[in-house]
Amino acid sequence: MTKKVAVINDLSGLGRCSLTAAISVLSAMGIQACPLPTAILSSQTEYPSYYCYDFTDKMDYFRQEWKKLGTSFSGIYTGYVASVCQIEQIMYFLDTFQTADTFLLVDPVMGDDGVTYDMYTSGLLTAMKELVARADVITPNLTEFCLLTDIDYNSLQDPSLSIQQLISRLKDAGQTLTKDHEKKVLITGIHFTADDGVHKIGNLLLDGSSHFLSAYPCCNGSYSGTGDLFASCITGGLARDISLTEMMQTAGSFLEKSLIDSVEEHVPVNEGVNFEKYLYLLHT
Numbered sequence: 114m115t116k117k118v119a120v121i122n123d124l125s126g127l128g129r130c131s132l133t134a135a136i137s138v139l140s141a142m143g144i145q146a147c148p149l150p151t152a153i154l155s156s157q158t159e160y161p162s163y164y165c166y167d168f169t170d171k172m173d174y175f176r177q178e179w180k181k182l183g184t185s186f187s188g189i190y191t192g193y194v195a196s197v198c199q200i201e202q203i204m205y206f207l208d209t210f211q212t213a214d215t216f217l218l219v220d221p222v223m224g225d226d227g228v229t230y231d232m233y234t235s236g237l238l239t240a241m242k243e244l245v246a247r248a249d250v251i252t253p254n255l256t257e258f259c260l261l262t263d264i265d266y267n268s269l270q271d272p273s274l275s276i277q278q279l280i281s282r283l284k285d286a287g288q289t290l291t292k293d294h295e296k297k298v299l300i301t302g303i304h305f306t307a308d309d310g311v312h313k314i315g316n317l318l319l320d321g322s323s324h325f326l327s328a329y330p331c332c333n334g335s336y337s338g339t340g341d342l343f344a345s346c347i348t349g350g351l352a353r354d355i356s357l358t359e360m361m362q363t364a365g366s367f368l369e370k371s372l373i374d375s376v377e378e379h380v381p382v383n384e385g386v387n388f389e390k391y392l393y394l395l396h397t
């Protein structure tokens with residue numbers, strides 16, 4: 114039977130991120146995505162102008178109706194949240210639907226490239242830490258990982274730091290997230306120069322004791338939605354019982370091809386990557 118994953122995220126008309134990314138990727142992987150929208154936007158918030166309709170006070174209707182119908186989910190996947198209130202709604206949702214047979218993947222969307230997004234506040238970080246504590250897998254980028262572990266992003270930007278030294282720092286910092294729980298932390302978007310001088314972008318899996326890095330030659334520019342596409346692939350992999358290390362590699366090649374294509378076509382970074390024609394790579 115097709116597995117269901119509840120996807121709690123916003124719907125942005127432009128930017129190929131959040132629900133647009135999640136529904137496409139999960140469907141391509143044979144998983145039913147059940148969207149619970151948190152907000153409806155004309156575009157993601159990095160565009161110079163956008164309209165946002167906040168859906169927070171409608172979220173509980175979804176929880177109540179889905180409960181009434183006796184719905185259950187193989188997984189729950191959360192992404193961008195606009196406020197502390199939305200995290201509170203997600204917590205109620207988890208109280209109802211998170212069981213021993215339901216995985217929870219939290220993508221703690223808060224910023225990128227050392228800069229926080231418009232909705233970020235210290236209160237949001239505190240609430241996000243509580244949400245992260247309930248997750249089985251989290252997919253922060255380097256900026257978000259630093260926020261969650263209270264380390265200084267700039268201290269990791271030292272060009273003399275080798276990738277081995279960086280991994281060792283991230284492993285130390287990650288202990289606070291992995292120690293009391295069998296949580297897996299998957300840090301995305303780690304830029305580094307490999308021993309052969311090639312500029313790469315890597316994703317690092319930390320599970321408390323071990324680590325695994327998968328890296329690809331990198332093109333410049335931080336495209337909208339790539340983190341959402343990656344987290345959606347990992348969610349699909351969890352629902353399909355594909356190992357995290359295998360899924361990281363499949364997601365990496367999917368994103369690498371989508372990125373190269375977008376750079377060649379000079380797609381503006383806010384528009385997100387040309388992933389649509391590479392979804393077939395996820396039909397495994």
Ligand code: PXL
Nearest residue numbers: 123130131157158159193338
């Ligand atoms: O891709 C992350 C994201 C999701 N949703 C909205 C955003 C962003 C990043 O800026 O603005 C609305």
